[in-house]
Amino acid sequence: MQVSFACTDHGLKAPRNGEHSKQNATSPNTTSQARARFRTVALIARSLGSFTHRYHHNLKESTAKLTGMKYRNLGKSGLRVSCLGLGTWVTFGGQISDEVAEQLMTIAYESGVNLFDTAEVYSGGKAEIIMGNIIKKKCWRRSSLVITTKLYWGGKAETERGLNRKHIIEGLKGSLQRMQLEYVDVVFANRPDSNTPMEEIVRAMTHVINQGMAMYWGTSRWSAMEIMEAYSVARQFNLIPPVCEQAEYHFFQREKVETQLPELYHKIGVGVVSWSPLACGIITGKYENGVPESSRASMKPYQWLKEKIMSEDGRKQQAKLKELTHIAEKLGCTLPQLAIAWCLRNEGVSSVLLGSSNASQLTENLGAIQVIPKMTAGITAEVDHILGNRPHSKRDYHH
Template identity: 60%
Template sequence: MLYRNLGRTGLKVSAIGLGTWVTFGGQIGDDVAGQIAEIAYENGVNVFDTAEVYAGGRAEIVLGNILRKKQWRRSSYVVMTKVYWGGRAPSEIGLSRKHIIEGVHGSLQRLQLEYVDVVFANQADPDADMEEIVRGFTQVINSGKALYWGTSRWSPSQIMEAYAVARQYNLIPPTVEQSEYNFFRREKVETDLVDVCGKTKCGIMTWSPLAGGMISGKYSDGIPVDSRADLKGFSWLKDKITSVQGRKQQARLMEVQIISDRLGCTLSQLAIAWCLRYSSNSSVLVGASTVEQIYENLKSINYLPSITKELSDEIDTVLQNAP
């Protein structure tokens, strides 16, 4: 496993992290989730990412039970969670100081932990003043319930505003931004965030390297039964894949598949290694619904040296979407 600093902090995180969205507490059973987490940990993964909203809190419960059962040293792994959608009541949604504090408290109860390593604001809150948000996360850290805080799906201007507020009031700024990044979602990470991170101490962590499975190659001939696009609540993904744009993307992926075949890896492995080619990308979060899938994803790290500038240019020529 390759390890990188989380932004400009001294914390070393695995270049591949395990995400729990969709899978833990939802798509897969608890036993399979435990096997996947164990395989990831034994192969060097030290990042486990979840959120209060995943499976209505069930993902945190499943992950917490796994960590309690395995009894790995707490200092040997990094747990990340996110707050924003905590419940149905108006006061249980958003980034008010009340929900930041209570959301983290609820996550810790479900995770059975005394603290999380990183807590993220799961999206920006237009109804909350930035000073309140930064003060809320600063309070969480000062109380020992989290070590760092970060942003997820924030715009560059919002990240800059958070840094300005932290500097003005001597508060703690965000450490890292979590953004979607893959063959078809590139511009924010490759242009906007690289610029922001150059001006601040904010790092980058990315998720959905396979675009919800779109880049796995399994949708080239339609929607397989029991795939993510076939799940209840994921009709949006099915519509995206079967749209005109989606069909064009699948056609281009067939050309990228030729490149992965030449390298001797799968399309998924090439896609994950491609996301890691930026050293400023601290960690790529991957999901897995089977033991075979987590093994396949973890082997992506072996193909990172193959992602040369020449190969990246070749992929850009096929995708035709470089920023």
């Protein structure tokens, strides 16, 4: 259950000089009584559920006129993010040159993307450095960007990893230094930390927000139970709860995002920023006839991916993708565009992170925005029939 209420300035502002004696004569405790009433209403609303914006439904999704990019609220916070974001996991500082990284960020930004995601662990910190250099060079307005990073693996020393207070504060300072930024918009806890009490994690995240080092915080690869625990601790101690979860989501990975997280979205306002919409390239169709030499799966560090593709399950997935290609052709789009638009049909998904290694790939993936209106109930039912893996849920969360 959610409670929505309006708070006016009536009775909360200090009286003007000319009105002071008049107000004191009639009700000397007006201000304190009004504040007490507001606190009571706030506590009731908090105990029943999350705060909801009075006009939230009007802002649920808006479209940029020039680029066609769609924007959604990050969870039920007020932060507006592009429904497609740019991730930097295996590309920045790794697979691609700095020049290509700049080209990709420029294409994304000029296409209306405002969400750029990185992590302290990506390429040993190089991804943050490259992204920061590009932002500085391009002279983009900081206020037009939503920059996110993730903390957990910061270095080799015992004190340079985890979600203890020391590493959250020092790790975020290190990230800001590498990116040459005063703050990030969202800092994510990049996996749960069983060695650190939840209260310490939530207090540390609240601290970095209160210090102006971050605007919001979120989780990445946490279970629904762990997210709920963080929310409960925040409410118990009047701290700041997480606003979203970063989760893997694609045709072959559905359970968490479609059955566990929607309940959190409706109850406590935690949204989803999803990653790997193309399942590490499996959904591109390039592995239909095996593993090409130039592909990621052919590289030594990605032996696990090659084994996954060559397994019996992998072959079954390729057969299903071949069938899904017919749906994409019917809609006049590519298979990757269909896969990305399919992720965006879920109302709890605030943004889908794209990981591209070249300009044509990124441009193609950004074209998924044009496919979103074509994701009708009939089309999603066809996709479900082919995949045969729709998880059982309490509600249908499709548009």
